[in-house]
Amino acid sequence: MKGRKNTASFPNILAMIFRSLYGEREKRMPARHQRHHPKNKKTAQTRPDGPQTRVSGGDFSDKLHAYFDLHAHALFSSLGRLVDSPYTSIMTITVLAIAISLASGFYIVVANLQQLAGNLEASNQISLFLRDDISDANARKFAASIKRNPSVQEVKLITKSEAMEEFQTYSGFGEAVKSLGKNPLPNVVQVLPENALEDRQELENLLNTFKQAFEVDFAQMDMDWVRRLQSFMELARRAGILLSLLLGVAVLFVTGNTIRLELHNRREEVVIAKLVGATNSFIQRPFLYSGFWIGFFSGVAAWFIVAVMMLILKRPIEELSGLYEGDFHLLFLSYSETLVLLFISSLLGVLGSWAVLSYQLQQLKPE
Amino acid sequence: MRKPLSTHYSSTTENVMLKFDRVSKRYPETGDVLRNISFHLQHGEMAFLTGHSGAGKSTLLKLIAVIERSSRGQILLDGHNLNHAKDRQIPYLRRKIGLIFQDYKLLQDRTVFDNVALPLLIAGYGRHEVSRRVRASLDKVGLLGKERKYPLALSGGEQQRVGIARAVVNKPPMILADEPTGNLDPELSAEIMHLFEQFQQVGVTVLIASHDISLISQMNYRVLKLDHGQLVAS
Ligand SMILES: Nc1ncnc2c1ncn2[C@@H]1O[C@H](COP(=O)(O)OP(=O)(O)O)[C@@H](O)[C@H]1O
Ligand SMILES: [Mg+2]
Numbered sequence: 310m311k312g313r314k315n316t317a318s319f320p321n322i323l324a325m326i327f328r329s330l331y332g333e334r335e336k337r338m339p340a341r342h343q344r345h346h347p348k349n350k351k352t353a354q355t356r357p358d359g360p361q362t363r364v365s366g367g368d369f370s371d372k373l374h375a376y377f378d379l380h381a382h383a384l385f386s387s388l389g390r391l392v393d394s395p396y397t398s399i400m401t402i403t404v405l406a407i408a409i410s411l412a413s414g415f416y417i418v419v420a421n422l423q424q425l426a427g428n429l430e431a432s433n434q435i436s437l438f439l440r441d442d443i444s445d446a447n448a449r450k451f452a453a454s455i456k457r458n459p460s461v462q463e464v465k466l467i468t469k470s471e472a473m474e475e476f477q478t479y480s481g482f483g484e485a486v487k488s489l490g491k492n493p494l495p496n497v498v499q500v501l502p503e504n505a506l507e508d509r510q511e512l513e514n515l516l517n518t519f520k521q522a523f524e525v526d527f528a529q530m531d532m533d534w535v536r537r538l539q540s541f542m543e544l545a546r547r548a549g550i551l552l553s554l555l556l557g558v559a560v561l562f563v564t565g566n567t568i569r570l571e572l573h574n575r576r577e578e579v580v581i582a583k584l585v586g587a588t589n590s591f592i593q594r595p596f597l598y599s600g601f602w603i604g605f606f607s608g609v610a611a612w613f614i615v616a617v618m619m620l621i622l623k624r625p626i627e628e629l630s631g632l633y634e635g636d637f638h639l640l641f642l643s644y645s646e647t648l649v650l651l652f653i654s655s656l657l658g659v660l661g662s663w664a665v666l667s668y669q670l671q672q673l674k675p676e
Numbered sequence: 677m678r679k680p681l682s683t684h685y686s687s688t689t690e691n692v693m694l695k696f697d698r699v700s701k702r703y704p705e706t707g708d709v710l711r712n713i714s715f716h717l718q719h720g721e722m723a724f725l726t727g728h729s730g731a732g733k734s735t736l737l738k739l740i741a742v743i744e745r746s747s748r749g750q751i752l753l754d755g756h757n758l759n760h761a762k763d764r765q766i767p768y769l770r771r772k773i774g775l776i777f778q779d780y781k782l783l784q785d786r787t788v789f790d791n792v793a794l795p796l797l798i799a800g801y802g803r804h805e806v807s808r809r810v811r812a813s814l815d816k817v818g819l820l821g822k823e824r825k826y827p828l829a830l831s832g833g834e835q836q837r838v839g840i841a842r843a844v845v846n847k848p849p850m851i852l853a854d855e856p857t858g859n860l861d862p863e864l865s866a867e868i869m870h871l872f873e874q875f876q877q878v879g880v881t882v883l884i885a886s887h888d889i890s891l892i893s894q895m896n897y898r899v900l901k902l903d904h905g906q907l908v909a910s
Binding site: 370371372374375376378379577578580581582583584585586587588589591674 | 775
């Protein structure tokens with residue numbers, strides 16, 4: 310039975326599918342024609358057919374096949390035309406891909422920044438800078454006393470020496486600081502308020518209590534810059550939407566113009582089709598498919614551009630997030646986002662062509 | 677999919693394929709090109725449309741194919757009033773007419789088969805029906821066996837036969853030919869005319885615009901004569 314495996318090989322399957330689609334119909338057809346038009350052969354050879362038959366022909370399934378054939382033909386012949394003029398196609402698709410990748414790249418960057426901002430928000434905290442004359446031991450005691458406050462979730466003490474160590478590791482100014490002889494950094498107590506403290510007034514109250522403590526030199530709420538970051542993010546998000554809209558319009562116009570040129574190049578064909586009774590939708594079809602292919606390929610190319618962009622940015626961003634000890638993973642386009650990207654690009658391609666065609670075909674008169 | 681065309685039958689025009697009733701055509705640039713034209717053609721009738729160059733022959737044919745619209749008067753094609761035809765109905769009206777041109781209007785980058793098949797693809801025929809009809813049509817014009825050739829590989833007479841095969845492949849009840857032999861020598865012209873006679877014999881209405889008086893006079897058919905946009909004899 311091992312030898313039978315061969316029959317399921319890929320080319321065999323293709324051949325089988327092909328035969329089932331066409332071969333058997335080919336075999337079936339002559340019989341049917343003889344049944345339906347018994348005198349057909351003779352008439353066709355001796356004299357021309359009259360106008361007896363109304364404008365309809367073939368049975369329903371043949372017509373249905375014809376309909377799908379037309380679409381399939383339009384789909385692939387429009388692809389063929391793109392390949393036939395590679396330079397024009399590549400130039401158009403590159404321009405569109407750049408526009409689309411700008412929009413989707415912006416989207417990805419904002420998504421990543423939002424994730425970063427989200428991590429920062431989780432650590433939104435109050436920093437208490439202690440007076441210089443407070444010893445490490447007293448600082449510890451103070452920290453422990455704060456921990457007992459019910460509004461406080463977590464307390465972390467960073468002593469002068471720990472702060473110095475960290476500073477030396479990351480800043481690169483280690484030697485310079487050492488030469489000062491004295492550690493200029495204060496002891497810092499980082500207080501994370503209870504999650505329930507969303508209320509700004511309560512946070513202010515807590516902050517004021519800390520400010521009045523004897524050990525505290527000054528207190529600062531990190532919230533403020535998180536807020537600022539958040540509003541900046543909102544700004545970036547909106548800018549992204551505006552940018553995408555503008556670039557979307559650009560994509561519409563570029564595809565529209567490409568299709569207009571193609572229509573111009575195939576004007577003769579369109580005119581002849583109109584003269585022999587083509588409807589506008591018949592004429593539009595291959596051009597709409599051209600628009601689809603242009604949009605689709607631009608989307609694919611844009612995806613690759615964004616991917617390369619992200620690969621280049623991956624290391625610096627991950628280093629940055631390492632500094633914050635954040636739980637940060639670089640985001641890339643998910644499967645569904647990729648599908649949306651391809652869908653929108655294809656849709657823009659079709660819409661751009663459609664807008665131009667419905668206008669141009671209205672204008673175009675035979676001869 | 678196919679919307680029924682509005683029909684307008686009147687009892688007296690039952691057997692009339694084409695009826696012009698006081699039709700005028702005015703172009704803004706050139707003024708009245710056709711003036712007060714009235715005539716009709718019976719189903720299966722064959723007629724010549726003649727007149728000097730610029731008399732309005734092509735314009736008259738364009739009105740029938742709704743390539744242009746009349747400025748005044750009524751045109752009835754197979755019972756349909758063309759004045760009332762909406763833009764989206766025009767393609768279906770054109771499928772009733774086989775158009776033939778002096779310059780053949782063939783697609784040079786398509787084979788003979790594909791050129792002739794075009795009207796059938798447009799009308800939505802299946803591939804087997806298309807193949808059968810294209811062959812039958814090419815057979816009628818004596819070009820069976822040249823399906824795979826490109827138009828430029830054919831002589832002028834053969835190219836015009838391809839144009840005729842394309843015009844009749846859909847079995848339209850009417851054929852309009854605008855100077856079909858204008859680019860052909862007399863012998864080929866006579867052959868083409870003989871083809872038209874064959875279509876007329878099986879019931880197709882044929883209207884041929886031509887200014888080739890000698891050719892027309894050899895054949896015994898009705899002649900509509902235009903002179904500066906007016907019908908002077910019919
Ligand atoms: N699209 C048009 N716009 C303006 N004038 C036209 C147009 N088409 C034809 N004409 C004018 O109409 C007249 C008749 O033209 P045509 O019907 O082509 O004549 P024929 O076919 O008999 O030689 C000519 O004077 C021509 O200049
Ligand atoms: Mg003319």
